[in-house]
Amino acid sequence: MADATSSQGKGLIHTAACLIIGDEVLGGKTNDTNSAYFAKFCFALGINLRRIEVIADDEGEIVEAVRRMSKNYDLVVTSGGIGPTHDDITYQSIAKAFGLPLKLHEAAFERMKRLSKPHPSQPNFDWNTPSAALTAKKRMIELPTDDSIPDEDQVIFVSDNLWVPISCVNGNVHILPGVPRLFESMLDGLRPRILPRLTDPEGKGVTRILVSTPMAESAIAEYLTQLAARTEAKGVKVGSYPRWGKDRNTVTLVGRDVEFMESLVPEVEEAVQGRRVAVEGEDDSANPDPDAGTLKSG
Numbered sequence: 001m002a003d004a005t006s007s008q009g010k011g012l013i014h015t016a017a018c019l020i021i022g023d024e025v026l027g028g029k030t031n032d033t034n035s036a037y038f039a040k041f042c043f044a045l046g047i048n049l050r051r052i053e054v055i056a057d058d059e060g061e062i063v064e065a066v067r068r069m070s071k072n073y074d075l076v077v078t079s080g081g082i083g084p085t086h087d088d089i090t091y092q093s094i095a096k097a098f099g100l101p102l103k104l105h106e107a108a109f110e111r112m113k114r115l116s117k118p119h120p121s122q123p124n125f126d127w128n129t130p131s132a133a134l135t136a137k138k139r140m141i142e143l144p145t146d147d148s149i150p151d152e153d154q155v156i157f158v159s160d161n162l163w164v165p166i167s168c169v170n171g172n173v174h175i176l177p178g179v180p181r182l183f184e185s186m187l188d189g190l191r192p193r194i195l196p197r198l199t200d201p202e203g204k205g206v207t208r209i210l211v212s213t214p215m216a217e218s219a220i221a222e223y224l225t226q227l228a229a230r231t232e233a234k235g236v237k238v239g240s241y242p243r244w245g246k247d248r249n250t251v252t253l254v255g256r257d258v259e260f261m262e263s264l265v266p267e268v269e270e271a272v273q274g275r276r277v278a279v280e281g282e283d284d285s286a287n288p289d290p291d292a293g294t295l296k297s298g
Helices: 034-045 059-072 090-097 106-115 132-141 180-197 217-234 258-271 292-296
Strands: 015-021 048-055 075-079 102-104 142-144 155-157 166-169 173-176 207-213 237-241 249-255 275-277
Touching: 015 034, 015 059, 034 048, 034 075, 034 180, 048 059, 059 075, 059 090, 059 173, 075 180, 090 102, 090 142, 090 166, 090 173, 106 132, 106 155, 132 142, 142 166, 166 180, 173 180, 207 258, 217 237, 217 249, 217 258, 249 258, 258 275
Parallel strands: 015 048, 015 075, 075 173
Antiparallel strands: 102 142, 155 166, 166 173, 207 249, 207 275, 237 249
């Protein structure tokens, strides 16, 4: 059993992927906010998030996706499908993906008994009496287990106040709940564990500079293409984003070399007839041009 400050001693983390699992997301019943939170988490740490996928509660799809992501990316996070009901099949599917058995994690069970309370609809629930409800609860702590790997590398508790563990499979697949409040809290709890494996161990991440421009994307496309080619060797990514229905578009510079990026700002402002902003939209006019989303953005 690991706490969030221990380190697996694995390789450096350069790339990441996020797998959102749930019929309710694909059916429009629930909005996915976890992938956006993970994207911000990766950006802040300088991890290159390469892929986000949303798939159904389907064993075959989970097996295929998690195998592929584990092979292709350094850090993989899944969200959803680890509850007590029949359609919560993430643990069993990921176990199958890597040929592992599911085993009741005794330490997690003890934490569950200590930290969780029976629902008001279960006044007679007893942790020591076999029941359908107890069986359902245990499903949430029957984890994919590799007996050849130390427990602290497979089961991570990020808080003394949470019984829910993060199950780490195949060295890089981290299984998190889909409930946004829990997902966010547990992901933040992983941060100390991830920091030692970053190319920037201080976790300073990357910098994003925004420049607001009144010009159409097509009018600045050639300049931005040339700028991107000039700055690529310095690790700077140049972006352009139209803002539908607004009278100003946004140019971005993203990278780690802050001093170099800052030196580019005056040139970019002049070339796109714009100015640097701290937040996109802060210089929008009160009455935007109704044609801005069509002509001005293209």
